[in-house]
Every structure is written in structure tokens, then in C-alpha cells.
Amino acid sequence: MKSIKHTNVHRPFRDSKSKCMQVIAVTSGKGGVGKTSLSFNTAVALAQQGRSVLLLDADFGLANLDVMLGVRVKQNLSHVIAGQAELKEIIYEGVHGIKLIPAASGRLDMAQLSIQQQASIIHAVNDLEIDFDTLIIDTAAGLSSSMFNLTSASQHVVIVMTDEPTSLTDAYALVKLLHRHYQVSHFKVVMNMAKDLASGMDTFMKLRKVSDTFLDVTLDLIATVPFDEHVRQSIRRQKSVIDLYPSASSAYAYHHLARQFESWPLAQKTEGHLQFLFEKILQQKHHLNEGLYCE
Ligand SMILES: Nc1ncnc2c1ncn2[C@@H]1O[C@H](COP(=O)(O)OP(=O)(O)OP(=O)(O)O)[C@@H](O)[C@H]1O
Numbered sequence: 619m620k621s622i623k624h625t626n627v628h629r630p631f632r633d634s635k636s637k638c639m640q641v642i643a644v645t646s647g648k649g650g651v652g653k654t655s656l657s658f659n660t661a662v663a664l665a666q667q668g669r670s671v672l673l674l675d676a677d678f679g680l681a682n683l684d685v686m687l688g689v690r691v692k693q694n695l696s697h698v699i700a701g702q703a704e705l706k707e708i709i710y711e712g713v714h715g716i717k718l719i720p721a722a723s724g725r726l727d728m729a730q731l732s733i734q735q736q737a738s739i740i741h742a743v744n745d746l747e748i749d750f751d752t753l754i755i756d757t758a759a760g761l762s763s764s765m766f767n768l769t770s771a772s773q774h775v776v777i778v779m780t781d782e783p784t785s786l787t788d789a790y791a792l793v794k795l796l797h798r799h800y801q802v803s804h805f806k807v808v809m810n811m812a813k814d815l816a817s818g819m820d821t822f823m824k825l826r827k828v829s830d831t832f833l834d835v836t837l838d839l840i841a842t843v844p845f846d847e848h849v850r851q852s853i854r855r856q857k858s859v860i861d862l863y864p865s866a867s868s869a870y871a872y873h874h875l876a877r878q879f880e881s882w883p884l885a886q887k888t889e890g891h892l893q894f895l896f897e898k899i900l901q902q903k904h905h906l907n908e909g910l911y912c913e
């Protein structure tokens with residue numbers, strides 16, 4: 619298996635010849651903090667900026683990106699894992715041409731995939747012949763091994779948190795586990811549902827302070843998305859806030875976040891889209907046998 623060269627050179631996003639792309643995992647310590655809303659709305663903002671986006675719904679327990687994207691899913695990842703479908707048959711196109719790989723909704727047995735099953739998903743994505751600029755992985759809430767593997771193998775890790783004290787504690791626990799057991803050292807933080815910029819920054823600084831004291835990690839606050847009822851209203855209507863309420867404060871924040879992606883390093887695709895992801899998962903195999911909650 620060839621290794622992939624990561625580049626720090628800033629380049630135009632879409633470059634089909636050199637096959638550059640980004641793999642971004644959106645994750646959180648605490649559930650219900652806005653990962654799926656953020657993945658969806660940022661994907662819409664990216665698509666409006668002319669980027670091709672693939673969303674991987676990795677919330678194997680409770681998938682809902684298909685509903686937001688307005689697609690009727692007949693088959694999903696569980697069919698691929700069971701050998702009943704090929705991955706290319708379960709890629710659906712939703713609003714703004716955003717592509718979706720749906721998870722297995724309501725199939726709770728999918729929540730704990732084996733390493734072989736995780737690898738088979740990555741392998742199948744790797745073999746895809748569609749081209750995309752950005753892959754956003756919307757991970758599940760809860761500290762499962764599939765969440766850790768997908769997150770740590772991604773090129774960029776975005777942690778979503780709110781300014782509640784429990785979210786802070788859980789975000790720190792997640793950073794600690796990803797750093798100590800999965801060697802992730804760079805984290806991009808989004809403060810969601812913030813009362814205002816100051817309270818978002820205040821919570822982020824608390825996370826940074828405790829992380830600086832006990833861990834050797836880099837945390838960057840990349841966006842603050844305000845608490846905005848329009849997010850809930852638009853999700854209820856199965857639309858993005860960007861489409862429904864383009865001048866809402868949250869829509870502005872999602873656009874701002876999407877524009878930031880442009881300055882992030884791209885990965886070079888060689889043999890396939892996610893070769894490096896697959897390699898990393900295999901390298902990390904031994905971690906699966908270790909206790910995740912040892913401290
Ligand atoms: N900025 C925001 N302002 C107000 N409400 C928000 C905001 N972001 C998300 N929400 C709402 O919070 C709820 C949870 O959001 P979402 O489902 O995106 O979270 P999640 O982190 O994906 O949850 P889970 O961990 O269960 O997957 C939804 O009702 C959503 O509409």
C-alpha cells in the first residue's frame with residue numbers, strides 16, 4: 619500500500635488532475651450539540667461556493683442526514699457491509715448536488731462495527747470513482763470505536779461544543795482520548811449555540827487552558843455559530859438554514875466556516891480517495907483492544 623503525501627500548500631480547491639481533497643470529521647464529546655446541522659449546512663455553503671461535497675453519515679445508530687438532504691434512501695451502508703449492495707449503488711444526490719453515503723438508520727447493531735466492517739467501508743469509499751473536493755464525516759455521539767477510528771484517521775478533526783459546562787468537560791475528555799490513544803494533536807473547535815461571541819470564546823479558552831496544562835495538543839477556534847431558532851425551524855422543514863433564511867446569523871456563520879476550509883491543507887489522492895484513511899485504521903488496529911476509558 620502506498621503512503622500518501624500530505625501537502626501544506628494552499629491551492630485552489632478543485633483540482634481534478636492532482637486529485638486533491640479534504641477529509642473532515644465532525645465530532646463531539648457530548649451528543650446533541652449540532653454536528654449534523656453543522657455538517658449539513660456547511661456542505662450546502664460549500665456547494666454554493668462551487669465545491670463538490672460528499673457527506674458520510676457515520677451516525678450508525680441514528681442517521682438523519684438523508685432526511686435533511688431530501689433523499690429517499692432505499693439501501694444504506696448496512697447493505698454494503700452485508701454484501702447486498704455496492705457502495706456506488708448507495709450514493710444519493712441531494713440538494714445542491716451534495717452526495718450522501720447514508721448510514722443504517724435505526725439499526726442499533728450498526729453502532730459497534732467491527733474493525734473489519736469499518737475497514738470494508740473505508741475500502742469501499744476508497745474505491746469510489748466519483749470525484750469530490752470535500753468529504754465531511756458526520757460522526758455519531760458517544761465514544762464508540764468506530765467514531766474514534768473514523769475521526770482519528772481523518773485529515774481534519776472538527777470538535778463541536780456548546781458553552782454548557784458538561785459540553786466543556788466532554789469535549790476535553792474527547793480531546794484527551796483522541797490525543798493519548800489515537801495520536802491526534804490538532805483540533806479545530808466550533809462553538810455552537812453560543813449566546814454571543816464573548817461567551818463562545820470564554821468557553822473555548824477554558825478548554826484550551828486545561829488542554830495546554832495537561833496535553834500536548836493544538837486547539838484552534840475556527841467558528842462560533844450563534845444560538846439561532848432558524849436552525850431548528852429549517853431542520854424541521856428539511857431544508858438548510860442557508861436556503862431558508864439566508865440572512866440569519868447562523869447562515870452567515872456556516873458560510874464563514876465553509877470559506878475557512880479553503881485555507882486548510884489538502885491531501886493528495888493516489889490510488890484512491892481514502893487510502894491514507896484505510897492505512898491509518900489498519901495502523902491503529904491494536905488500539906481497539908485497549909480500554910478507552912482508562913483514565
Ligand atoms: N446553532 C444552533 N442554534 C439553535 N439550535 C441548533 C443549532 N445547532 C443545532 N441546533 C439544534 O440542536 C438540535 C441538535 O442538533 P444536531 O442533531 O445537529 O446535533 P448532533 O450533535 O448531530 O446530535 P447527535 O449527537 O444526536 O447526533 C437540533 O434540534 C438542531 O436543530
Ligand SMILES: [Mg+2]
Nearest residue numbers: 653654677757
Ligand atoms: Mg447527529
